[in-house]
Amino acid sequence: MIEIDNKVVSSEIFEKKFCCDLPSCMGMCCVYGDSGAPLTPDEAITLEKILEQVKPYMTSEGISAVNEQGVAITDTDGDLVTPLIDGKECVFTIFENGIATCAIEKAWNDGKIDFRKPISCHLYPIRAKEYSTFTAINYNQWDICKPARDLGNKLGIPVYKFLKDALIRAYGEEFYHQLEEAEKLLSLQSNEK
Structure with missing residues (x-):
């Protein structure tokens, strides 16, 4: 240490x-796990503010899950996280050529928002x-x-x-x-x- x-x-x-190898792993970190991406309280507020700009990039299942659960939930460990779709992928997961990527980051790449993605995802x-x-x-x-x-x-x-x-x-x-x-x-x- x-x-x-x-x-x-x-x-x-x-x-x-x-070094991420998306063609090999297929972005499965967005799909598997016990809960969604860890969020800070400020990130949850930011996601609320930018949701309308991100929705055009999201799947219909992701939008439905957000409409039902919100952009952030508290998981069984008491941590603030993104919700999941049917207990699987993060609500912001999209698939391009079979590879899981992030609707938030895609909106950021396109210059629609100035928030790249949750820092927990960026740091992974x-x-x-x-x-x-x-x-x-x-x-x-x-x-x-x-x-x-x-x-x-x-x-x-x-x-x-x-x-x-x-x-x-x-x-x-x-x-x-x-x-x-x-x-x-x-x-x-x-x-x-």
Whole structure:
């Protein structure tokens, strides 16, 4: 573990390799899981505000689920998350050429909204957990992401480098620069052994 400001960072984000391989995994992280994408309260408010701009990108099933459940629900663990369609994919999941993608991000790509997607989705496979005095930043290894681990290993891309944009969005450029410095120190330490 490495501590940067009030963040405790798992060394796995430097050691493990990762690079999404959508043609292989088919975007199944949007489909499988016990609940929807974790949201902050501010993100739930934002989703309410941008819903009309996102709806044209959504499936009819997704729109029906949002009309019934809203853009955010509390799951069985007490966490705020996006709702699911029939207990399966996130309500914002769309399929393009058989690959699950995000209606929110598609609207963002088209310049319709200025919110890219929930930060939990953007940061994946990092999971951040807020505690009263610090934020824990951990690597989450999920079976369906095996193609991403394989491609990351082949290309030699550490998790944190793959997630550069997301980490900067979440915590700022200075934090990302400190991650780069931490990786250098870890590399020196491992070379000295």
